[in-house]
Amino acid sequence: MITPVDISRHLQCPICKNLLTDPVSTTCGHTFCKDCLDKHISRSDSQCPLCQEPVTTKPSVNKAIEALLQETHLPNLDLFCGERDAIPCDVCDEHLTFKAVKSCLICSLSFCNEHLKPHQSMARFRGHKLVSPVEKLDHRACNTHGRPLELYCRRDERCICTLCVKTGGDVIPVEIERDRRQAVQQNTIEVIERMISQREDKLKELEESAAKYQALLEKEQQEIQEVFAALMEALRKTEQVLLAPLEDGRKCLEKEMDEKTQHIQKDILKYKEAIESLKRTQNEEDDILFIQSYPSVPAEFSDDWTLSIDTELNFGTMRNTEAELMNEIETHLKKLCAAEIRRIHSFSVNVTLDAETAHPHLEVSEDGKEVRDTGARHDIPCGPQQFDLVGGVLGKAHITSGRAFWVVEVGNKVGWELGVMRDGAKRKGKVSYKPSEGYWAIMLCAQNMYGAFADPPVQLHLETRPQKLGVFVDCEEALVSFYDMEALSHIYSFTHCSFNGAIRPYFNPHPNRDGSNSSPLVICPLNQTDISV
Numbered sequence: 001m002i003t004p005v006d007i008s009r010h011l012q013c014p015i016c017k018n019l020l021t022d023p024v025s026t027t028c029g030h031t032f033c034k035d036c037l038d039k040h041i042s043r044s045d046s047q048c049p050l051c052q053e054p055v056t057t058k059p060s061v062n063k064a065i066e067a068l069l070q071e072t073h074l075p076n077l078d079l080f081c082g083e084r085d086a087i088p089c090d091v092c093d094e095h096l097t098f099k100a101v102k103s104c105l106i107c108s109l110s111f112c113n114e115h116l117k118p119h120q121s122m123a124r125f126r127g128h129k130l131v132s133p134v135e136k137l138d139h140r141a142c143n144t145h146g147r148p149l150e151l152y153c154r155r156d157e158r159c160i161c162t163l164c165v166k167t168g169g170d171v172i173p174v175e176i177e178r179d180r181r182q183a184v185q186q187n188t189i190e191v192i193e194r195m196i197s198q199r200e201d202k203l204k205e206l207e208e209s210a211a212k213y214q215a216l217l218e219k220e221q222q223e224i225q226e227v228f229a230a231l232m233e234a235l236r237k238t239e240q241v242l243l244a245p246l247e248d249g250r251k252c253l254e255k256e257m258d259e260k261t262q263h264i265q266k267d268i269l270k271y272k273e274a275i276e277s278l279k280r281t282q283n284e285e286d287d288i289l290f291i292q293s294y295p296s297v298p299a300e301f302s303d304d305w306t307l308s309i310d311t312e313l314n315f316g317t318m319r320n321t322e323a324e325l326m327n328e329i330e331t332h333l334k335k336l337c338a339a340e341i342r343r344i345h346s347f348s349v350n351v352t353l354d355a356e357t358a359h360p361h362l363e364v365s366e367d368g369k370e371v372r373d374t375g376a377r378h379d380i381p382c383g384p385q386q387f388d389l390v391g392g393v394l395g396k397a398h399i400t401s402g403r404a405f406w407v408v409e410v411g412n413k414v415g416w417e418l419g420v421m422r423d424g425a426k427r428k429g430k431v432s433y434k435p436s437e438g439y440w441a442i443m444l445c446a447q448n449m450y451g452a453f454a455d456p457p458v459q460l461h462l463e464t465r466p467q468k469l470g471v472f473v474d475c476e477e478a479l480v481s482f483y484d485m486e487a488l489s490h491i492y493s494f495t496h497c498s499f500n501g502a503i504r505p506y507f508n509p510h511p512n513r514d515g516s517n518s519s520p521l522v523i524c525p526l527n528q529t530d531i532s533v
Contacts, residue, residue, distance in 0.1 A: 011069060014050055015040060023066055024059035031065060087133035091115040103134040106148055108141050110134065152177035220339045230332045238325045256307055264305065338488045344472045344481075347403040348526050351395045351505050357385045357427070358393035362509065365520075368396070372520035373512040390431045395505030395523075398423060405472045406505065407485055409522040410444070415510030416521060417443040418469055419453070420480055423502040440480040440494045441506055442469075452492045460492055468524065475499060 013020050015036040022034035030050050032040075037049070037059065046055045088097040089112035100110035104119060106128040111119065119125040134140070140149055142161035149159040154170040154177075165171050277295035284290040352368030363374050371393050387393070397404070399420070410416050417433075419441025426437065433439045433453035442452045442460065450460040462484070469491070470483035481493040509521045 011065070020065065020069060023062045023069070025062045025065070026053065026055050026059055027057070028053040031062060034059075034061060087135055089115055100133040102130045102132070103137060105129045105131060105134075105137075105140060108137040108148060110137065150174055220343070223339050224336065227332050227335050231329055234325060234328045234332070238321055241321055253307065260305060260307070334489055337483070337490050340490070341470065341483055341485070341488055344403070344405050344470075347405040347472070349397060349404045349406055350526060351397055351406040351523050353507065353523070354385075354394050354396045354504075356383060357387065359387040359391040361391060361511075362393055364393060369523045369525075370520040371507055371509055372518065373509050375512040375515070375518070385427075387427045387431075389429055390427070390508065391511060392417070392421075392427070392431075392506060392508045394421065395507070398502040398504060399473055399475065400502045401475050403472070403474045403476075405470060407468055407470045407524040408507070409468050409524055411467060411519050411522075413444070413509065413519050413521070414447040414517050415443075415445050417441050417453075417506070417508035417510065418471060418482070418521070419506050420471070420473055420503045421506040422499060423504055435494060435497060439506070440497055440503075441508075442482050442492055443508075445510070450491075452494070454494070458492070462491065463487070463489075466491070471505065473503065475503075 011020055012018065013033040013036055014030070015032055018033075020031060020033055023031050024034045024037055025031045026037075026048050028048050028051050030048055032049070037055075040049050041047075041055060047053065048055060087100045087103070087110050089100045090109040092098050092112060092115065098112035098114065101113055102116050102119075103110040104125075110133050116130075119128060119130060141147065142149055142164060145161050145163040147161035147163060149161055150173065151160050151162065151165065151171050152158075152174045153160050153164075154172065159174055160171070274295065274297055278297075281290060281293050281295065284293065353364050353371055355364040355368070358364050358371065361374055361376050362371055364371050373391060395406075408418055410418075419439065421441075422438030425439060426432075431437070431439070433441060434455040434457075435453075436455060439453055442450065444450050448465075450462055452458040452460060464484065464487045466484040466486065468485040470485045472481045472483070473479070478497040478499065479493060479495055480497055482491040483489065484491055507521050510517055512518045
C-alpha cells in the first residue's frame with residue numbers, strides 16, 4: 001500500500017528539497033519547482049540539474065502533478081529533517097527522515113514523534129531518560145564497553161559506564177554529580193553577577209566623577225576664555241586709542257596735500273601763460289612796439305611748500321595708555337588666580353609641627369597645629385634637630401614627590417616667615433636664607449615690609465595685608481608658590497628649585513620681645529581651607 005509519505009518522496013523538488021510549487025517537467029522526465037529550475041538555468045547552461053540533458057524548450061507547469069499535489073493529503077514537510085542544524089531521527093528511513101523531537105540517553109538514539117511512541121507507552125522504557133534532541137550521542141557512550149555513561153568517578157574526574165567501575169573507586173551517579181556541579185555553578189553565577197554589579201556601580205561612579213570633572217574643566221575653560229576675551233578687547237580698544245591720532249593725522253595730511261597741490265598747479269598754469277605772452281612779443285621788429293607790448297612777468301611766490309603735519313606720536317599719550325593697558329591686563333589676569341587656587345586646593349595635605357625641631361623659645365601646641373614665640377630670654381640646651389639661633393620649626397611631612405598644599409593663618413602678626421626647607425639644610429648658628437642654601441620662604445618684618453628670600457632678596461609690594469597664606473609645592477615642576485587665600489591672589493613663586501631630596505614645611509613666628517607679636521602661626525585644618533571661587 002502506497003502511503004502519503006511514499007508519495008511525498010516523489011513530490012519533492014530535487015533542488016530546494018521542499019514540496020513542488022508550480023511543478024514543471026523537462027523532456028528528460030525530471031520535475032522541479034518552476035522558480036528553482038529558472039534560477040538554475042539562468043546561472044548555468046540550459047541543462048537538467050540531475051542528468052545534465054539539454055533543456056531545449058521552456059517547460060510549462062505540469063497540470064497533472066499540480067492536481068495531484070492539491071488532491072493528495074500530504075504530511076507536513078516541516079517535520080522532515082532538511083534544515084541546517086536539525087537533528088534527524090535515527091530510526092526513520094534514510095530517504096525520508098523526520099526531525100527528532102527527543103533523544104534517549106539510555107538508548108543513545110534520537111526519535112521523531114512517530115518512533116518516540118514506544119518510549120511513551122511501553123513500561124520497559126519508562127526508566128529511560130529523554131531530553132531535547134542531542135547531537136553526537138555516541139559521545140555519551142563508553143568508548144571501551146559501548147554502554148551509556150551513567151556514573152561519575154570522582155577520583156578520575158570523568159564519566160564512566162557501569163562496567164568501568166573498579167573496586168575502591170569513588171563512584172556516584174551522574175545525576176548526583178550534576179546536582180553538585182549545578183550548585184557550584186549557581187554559586188559561581190551569583191559571584192559573577194555580584195562582580196558585574198560591583199563593576200556596574202563602579203562604572204556609574206566613574207561616569208558621575210567624569211561628569212563632575214568635565215563640568216569643572218568646562219567652567220575653568222570658560223573662565224580662561226572670558227579673561228582672554230576681555231584682554232583681547234582691552235588690546236583692541238588700546239590699539240584704537242593709539243591709532244586714532246595717526247588716522248586723524250593721515251586725513252589732515254591728505255587734506256593739506258590736496259590744498260598745496262591745487263595751489264602749485266595754479267601757479268604752474270600762470271607761469272605757462274606768462275611764457276606764451278613773452279614768446280608772442282619776442283620776434284617783434286618794431287622796438288617801440290616791442291617795449292610797449294612787453295608783458296608783465298608774475299612775481300615768484302614765497303609760499304611754504306613743505307607739509308606741516310606732525311606725524312609723530314604723542315609720547316605722553318603713549319606712556320599713559322601703556323600704563324592703563326598694563327593695569328587692565330593685570331586686573332584680568334588676576335581672575336585666573338582664583339581658578340589656579342581652586343585647582344591646587346585639591347592637593348591639600350595634613351601638616352603638623354615637629355616639636356623636636358623647634359627653637360627652645362618656641363611653644364608648639366599639643367595638636368601640632370600652632371606655634372608662638374614665648375618671649376623668654378633664657379637659654380635652653382638644644383637637641384640635635386632643633387634650630388638654635390633662628391626661631392624656626394619644621395613640619396613633620398617629608399615631601400619627596402608630587403604636589404602638596406597647606407594654608408597657614410598669620411592673622412595680624414607683625415613678623416613671620418613661611419615656606420619650605422631642604423631636610424638637610426643648616427639649622428644651627430647663623431642661617432643664610434636663600435635657595436642655594438635650601439630655603440624657599442617669604443617673610444614679613446617691621447609690620448609692613450614683605451619680602452622673598454631669593455638671591456638677591458626681593459621686596460614684595462602687596463595690595464592687601466594677607467591673613468591666610470597658602471603654600472604650594474610641585475616637586476616635578478620644581479616650584480614653590482605662595483597665595484593670599486582671602487584675596488585669592490598670587491604673591492610670589494620660586495621656580496627651578498633644586499630640592500635635591502626631601503623638603504619640609506618651614507615656620508618662624510618671629511620674636512615677641514615687646515608683646516606685639518604674641519599671636520601664633522596656625523595651620524588651618526583641611527576642612528577649613530575650602531574656598532568657593
